[in-house]
Amino acid sequence: MIQEISVYSGISDRGTGILQDIQEFFGNKSITRVKTVKKYLLEGASQEQAQELAGKLFHEHIWQKATVNEPMFSDAARAVEIAYRLGVMNPEAASILQVVKDLGYAHITAAGTSWQYFFYGTNIAQEELETIIDKLLMNKVIEQVVSEKQKTLLISGERAKTQYIPIC
Numbered sequence: 001m002i003q004e005i006s007v008y009s010g011i012s013d014r015g016t017g018i019l020q021d022i023q024e025f026f027g028n029k030s031i032t033r034v035k036t037v038k039k040y041l042l043e044g045a046s047q048e049q050a051q052e053l054a055g056k057l058f059h060e061h062i063w064q065k066a067t068v069n070e071p072m073f074s075d076a077a078r079a080v081e082i083a084y085r086l087g088v089m090n091p092e093a094a095s096i097l098q099v100v101k102d103l104g105y106a107h108i109t110a111a112g113t114s115w116q117y118f119f120y121g122t123n124i125a126q127e128e129l130e131t132i133i134d135k136l137l138m139n140k141v142i143e144q145v146v147s148e149k150q151k152t153l154l155i156s157g158e159r160a161k162t163q164y165i166p167i168c
Contacts, residue, residue: 006071010063057096
């Protein structure tokens, strides 16, 4: 099972800069606030272990808030989560996996990360939000909008045969 640790940094929230970009570059006035949450995913950990790691590794108790397997915010007008596409190297996830193993959690088999964006305001059109996602928040080549919870972080299957194609 995948455990989800969400971390909100109220003091240094990226949302303020994103809101400024939205207003400056897109002329959008319907969005009045943006909050961002970093999400860490751990496969193979129990909920208790995820709680331990949330406190030991993923957040600073003084100025950050963390939740495990619960949404950070439920009052936003719109929300979107963006993560690396399946198969794209996530160096942060590789580092997390190494650190959790160093801390003695050898049974954790995979790690992942994503960003959640919470948009506040009135009359936020889906079309406007899609433009903001495509032009500002996401690199379509390596990232995707998360539409459903992942069942696993592990990649399985057989490798395809490499084909060589001459270019001249």
